[in-house]
Amino acid sequence: MLFSVQSAAMTRADAIQYEAVADAQDARERLDRFLVRACAGLSRMRIKALIADGQARVGGGTVTDPSYRVKPGDRVALTVPAAVEAAPEAQAMPLVVAYEDDDLIVVDKPAGLVVHPAPGNPDRTLVNALLAHCGDSLAGIGGVRRPGIVHRLDKDTSGLLVAAKTAPAHAALVAAFQAREVERRYQAVVWGLPRPAQGRIEGAIGRDPRNRKKMAVVSRGGKAAVTDYAVARAFATTAALAECRLQTGRTHQIRVHMAHIGHPVVGDPLYARARGARLKALPEAVRAAVADLRGQALHAGLLAFVHPTSGRKLRFESALPDDMAALVGALQAATGVPT
Numbered sequence: 001m002l003f004s005v006q007s008a009a010m011t012r013a014d015a016i017q018y019e020a021v022a023d024a025q026d027a028r029e030r031l032d033r034f035l036v037r038a039c040a041g042l043s044r045m046r047i048k049a050l051i052a053d054g055q056a057r058v059g060g061g062t063v064t065d066p067s068y069r070v071k072p073g074d075r076v077a078l079t080v081p082a083a084v085e086a087a088p089e090a091q092a093m094p095l096v097v098a099y100e101d102d103d104l105i106v107v108d109k110p111a112g113l114v115v116h117p118a119p120g121n122p123d124r125t126l127v128n129a130l131l132a133h134c135g136d137s138l139a140g141i142g143g144v145r146r147p148g149i150v151h152r153l154d155k156d157t158s159g160l161l162v163a164a165k166t167a168p169a170h171a172a173l174v175a176a177f178q179a180r181e182v183e184r185r186y187q188a189v190v191w192g193l194p195r196p197a198q199g200r201i202e203g204a205i206g207r208d209p210r211n212r213k214k215m216a217v218v219s220r221g222g223k224a225a226v227t228d229y230a231v232a233r234a235f236a237t238t239a240a241l242a243e244c245r246l247q248t249g250r251t252h253q254i255r256v257h258m259a260h261i262g263h264p265v266v267g268d269p270l271y272a273r274a275r276g277a278r279l280k281a282l283p284e285a286v287r288a289a290v291a292d293l294r295g296q297a298l299h300a301g302l303l304a305f306v307h308p309t310s311g312r313k314l315r316f317e318s319a320l321p322d323d324m325a326a327l328v329g330a331l332q333a334a335t336g337v338p339t
Contacts, residue, residue, distance in 0.1 A: 015082045022074040031056065032066035035078050041168035047078070055079045088117050088146070090131035091124060097133075098316045103169040103309050104162055105134065105147070108318050111158040111295030116149060130163060139166040150174050151182075151249055156269075156295025158321050159186070160303040172308030177249065183304040186244045186254055187232070187320060189297035189327055190263040191272065193240050197231040201257040205250040214270050215252045217260045225250040227257040235331040238282070239266060254298060266327065268296040282334065289330040293323050 020038035022029075035047045035056070042050075048066045050056065056063050057077045058070070070076065096108040107126070114121040117128070130147040131138070138147060147163040148170030164170035176182050206222030208214040217225075226247035233241040240263070244254045255271045258264055264272035267290060279287055304315040320328065331337070 016080045018078045020076045022070040022072055022076065024072045026070055027072050028069045030066065031063060031068040031070055034070050039078060043171050050078060050080065088127050088131060089123060091128040092132045093129035095129050095133055098160060103166055104164050106160060106162045106316055109153055109158055109161050111156050114155045115152045134165060137165055150177055153300055157298045157300065159300025160316050160318050162303060169308045176305055180247060184246045184300065185302035187299045187301045188242050188244055188254060188258065189266045189324060190240055190242050190258050191266055192263045193234050193237045194231055194242065194263045199229060201227045201261060203257065203260055205253060205256055215256050217256060223250055224248060225253050227254055233337065235337055236335040238335060239331055241328055266290060266297040267293040285330040286334050289327040297324050297327055299324055
């Protein structure tokens with residue numbers, strides 16, 4: 001295969017055209033598979049969508065069937081149109097940026113911030129903020145100028161989150177998450193004292209059959225989920241600061257798994273049932289700290305992965321937010337646990 005890449009100025013705003021000539025070794029190969037090798041950084045799904053959209057030509061004629069079989073001597077061209085502006089509006093909002101380069105950005109998300117626009121939260125999300133912050137440094141991902149969200153944090157969970165700025169970085173990060181090559185650790189303040197102090201929770205997660213707004217550990221129809229936990233600090237038997245390490249990434253995974261073993265995350269409105277008697281038995285300072293939480297007491301404190309372009313190992317840590325730190329301090333004082 002002989003191929004070349006052409007662009008008017010090779011800027012992020014330009015349409016890019018890939019050209020390749022099939023040789024004897026390429027005979028009878030599907031067009032989409034052939035173009036995956038010729039178009040570095042484009043996924044097969046993206047290429048199939050471009051072919052179907054009429055962006056592929058063979059010998060000067062448009063081909064819209066991804067299964068077309070190439071022949072030796074075929075001159076194949078694929079045009080990737082310039083990225084269009086994303087539908088969400090760019091909105092300038094405060095962001096805590098832990099790291100940023102041409103390929104990706106790592107932010108420290110506060111509790112209360114929704115990651116992606118959705119019904120009920122059409123704007124003022126992290127995506128809106130990233131569109132404003134990154135501006136023209138965002139390349140087209142799936143043909144749209146937008147940040148590539150490869151994992152999410154619940155609205156009321158704080159901590160570290162990485163987003164891609166280019167299609168190749170997005171594809172590489174998605175693959176790394178799927179291969180479980182990304183390290184994620186969370187700090188959670190949970191009710192009670194988990195026993196044993198260190199363990200693994202394995203239980204498929206799916207929609208709660210009794211409440212469709214919740215997730216639950218289910219016996220059938222769910223997705224496999226694994227969470228490792230370790231008690232970092234015990235506050236008598238009242239509560240504990242636990243470190244949770246995700247082996248999979250399911251919706252509400254830590255919240256569901258910790259509630260499943262009887263130790264829900266403090267402040268969780270879905271999975272930690274309010275127990276008036278338990279709260280009334282706590283000192284006023286602890287009750288006040290629970291009431292002052294901006295979300296559930298869950299924080300994504302560590303994120304580590306291999307940079308998709310440089311191959312360098314990146315590792316980021318984030319301290320507990322003020323409200324969680326205040327809760328830990330109140331529990332320490334109430335139970336006599338040394339700092």
